Amino acid sequence: MSRQKVTFLGPVGTYSHQAALQQFPDSSKYELIPSSSIPSCFEAVLSNNEIEYAVIPLENSTNGQVVFTYDLIRDVLNKNNNDESSKSINDYNNRKYPPLNIIGEQYVKIEHCLVVSDKDDLKNFDSINFENLYSHPQVWGQVSEYLNKPDFKGKFKNIIDCKSTSEAMLRCKEDKQKGIHSLAIGSGAGAKVNECEIVEEGINNMKGNTTRFLTFVKRKDNEKQLSTLLLNSESLNEKSEEKIVMLTFTTLKEGPGSLVEVLKIFQNFNINMTSISSRPIGQQSGKWQYIFYVEYDYIEGLNWRDEILKEIDDRCLTWALWGIFPRDPGYYV
Numbered sequence: 001m002s003r004q005k006v007t008f009l010g011p012v013g014t015y016s017h018q019a020a021l022q023q024f025p026d027s028s029k030y031e032l033i034p035s036s037s038i039p040s041c042f043e044a045v046l047s048n049n050e051i052e053y054a055v056i057p058l059e060n061s062t063n064g065q066v067v068f069t070y071d072l073i074r075d076v077l078n079k080n081n082n083d084e085s086s087k088s089i090n091d092y093n094n095r096k097y098p099p100l101n102i103i104g105e106q107y108v109k110i111e112h113c114l115v116v117s118d119k120d121d122l123k124n125f126d127s128i129n130f131e132n133l134y135s136h137p138q139v140w141g142q143v144s145e146y147l148n149k150p151d152f153k154g155k156f157k158n159i160i161d162c163k164s165t166s167e168a169m170l171r172c173k174e175d176k177q178k179g180i181h182s183l184a185i186g187s188g189a190g191a192k193v194n195e196c197e198i199v200e201e202g203i204n205n206m207k208g209n210t211t212r213f214l215t216f217v218k219r220k221d222n223e224k225q226l227s228t229l230l231l232n233s234e235s236l237n238e239k240s241e242e243k244i245v246m247l248t249f250t251t252l253k254e255g256p257g258s259l260v261e262v263l264k265i266f267q268n269f270n271i272n273m274t275s276i277s278s279r280p281i282g283q284q285s286g287k288w289q290y291i292f293y294v295e296y297d298y299i300e301g302l303n304w305r306d307e308i309l310k311e312i313d314d315r316c317l318t319w320a321l322w323g324i325f326p327r328d329p330g331y332y333v
C-alpha cells in the first residue's frame, strides 16, 4: 500500500520538518514532502489530491502568531465559502465548512544557531565582514537581543527574509559559491543537513522558546459531525484525555458587546477557553472587521450540536469548526 503524503514547510532541516517527523514518525506509512513556503503548504494540501496532510507553524512562545498561517486560515475559509459541498451540508444558518480540518498539534523547542557556510568562514569569522544575514521572518523577534549585541551588529550589511530557516542556509551556501560571505540563523539539525558550520548555539532571547504547529487534513465531503472530527484526530494521535477545539468566527455586529456575546457562551457552559487571536478581514461600512480564532477544552457529554453550536450560530455572523484534537504533551514542557 502506498504511503500517505504529508507536506511541511521545507526544505528538510526546518523546524517544521522536525514537527512533521514528530507527528508522523512512521516512515513506512507516511512520506514527508517539503513545500517551499507556508502558502504553498496550504496550496498543496488543498489542491494536490495526493497530499493528505500538512504540518504548519501557528505560533511561537516568544513572538506570537505566525501571521502567514492565521491569514491563510482566514483566506481559505473565504475562498471555500462558495464551495457547493460546504452549502450542501450546512446544518446551521451561519456555519462555514473549511476544506481542511485540524487533527493534531506539535511543539518544537526552538534553539537557534548562527551559522556560516563552511569551515573557512568559521575559522576566519572574526576577520570577515559578512554581506547578508538570512532567516525566516518569524526568527528576527526570537533573536532580537542577539542581533543587537554591540559585537554582532556591525558583522553584516543586509538582513534578508527567507521562506524558511533551512532555505536561509541554502542561500548562505549559494552566496559562498559566488564568493560572498553570508550568515544564516536556524536549527542545529538544519545546519547538519545543509552542511553549514555553527558559529554559536542557543542565540534565541528565551531558552524555553517553543513553536506550536498544527496538522491539517483534507476534510472529507459531507463530513460535518463533531464525532467524525474527533475520530479523525484519534486515528492519528495517542489517546489523550484533554481535547482542544479550534473555532473561528466573525461577530454579528460591530461595537461594544459583539465579541463578549460570543465569549459568554463558553462562560455559560463553563467551558475553559485556552486561546483567542484575531486578524483583520478588511473594512465594512467604514469600520475594521476581524475574524476571531478561539480554542477551548472539548468537554465530553455536553450537548454541543443542539445547545452550544446552536448558540454560536445565533450570535455569530459566520463561524467554522476547524477541528477537535488532542492536547499534545509538548504543551506542558
Ligand SMILES: O=C(O)C(=O)C[C@]1(C(=O)O)C=C[C@@H](O)C=C1
Pocket: 009, 013, 014, 015, 016, 017, 057, 060, 066, 110, 136, 138, 139, 163, 164, 165, 166, 186, 211
Ligand atoms: O523556518 C523554519 O524552520 C520553520 O519551520 C518556520 C518557523 C516559523 O514559521 O515560525 C518555525 C519555527 C520557528 O519559529 C522559526 C520559523
